[in-house]
Amino acid sequence: MLNFKEIFSVTLILFSVIDILGSIPIVINLRKKVGHIQSGKATIAAGVLMILFLLVGKSILGLFGIGVEDFAIAGALIIFALGAEMILGIELFKPDPEASTTSASIVPIAFPLIAGAGTLTTILTLKAEYTQANIAVGIVINLAIVYAVLKSTNWLERKLGKTGLDVLRRIFGIILLSIAIKIFKGALFTGEMI
Template structure:
């Protein structure tokens, strides 16, 4: 178990693309308008704990129900593929009810640590060392915290078009990651 900066950088970029905190700025701003205040610290800490817990016990949960990590990774690649399509094409394939408050539940889960993030964590675990993924989670939680704290300033700086451009760039990266994840894990299912 050694720190590998390349794995940390790659895992961090993958999680950043999946969490899509920059693309979520319009949702965060809407939450702030509805609730008046966003609990940035609490949401970030809870999301980080959820991701780290799932990283360590997610595999055992899968084993309990009889699913191997490679099958989960292939299924996860489909989720990442559709998330990427949403980001690139600006469409919504999955629509959740709008949250009524800006508490931990809509922010930490499902906005930050949602199904796509959890799937990605187990998929990453199939390819990378756990310690590198934990460091990537911590890096992303710090980024999430900073974005939550300064979402108004970021929106003003990037503008609506800037946010859309960033979202599309990370959508293309996520699409490439989904294809790589699929090809890396599909072969082991037929061996």
């Protein structure tokens, strides 16, 4: 049975972990590289990953002999690379001229930005406190927010301007590096993620 208090709590927790507003500079940066981001496909791919992890996450990782901590460290390394790229102005994720915008929409937007290690491990953790149905509704609400933000990046880019985006990109680059280090430390030393 749906519980609105649980849904609200799950939605807020996932919203803070996904941090789609903080990912705006990354999305804009990627769009400049590949020309276009398919918001719908990125949102659907992230949604499929999140729901899949809700249903069978631990089992999938177990099949490959991967622990939640190992998964978190891998995601942290990708997030770290994205943050370094934003701060240093270097290009680690080089656009593949033959790659479609679909692949750019899925990696790194759907994974690890939206449905990253922090999000997926949080979903596994939420199962201990909330019912699966309420978590699923919280995921869907967050996906709607993510889609709206991804669709409005052109408008946000125009409003912020080149200088505003550059400052924002560097600030969020530092935040991404910090999140990556926190996930890495938590997974490596204490077995806890965000």
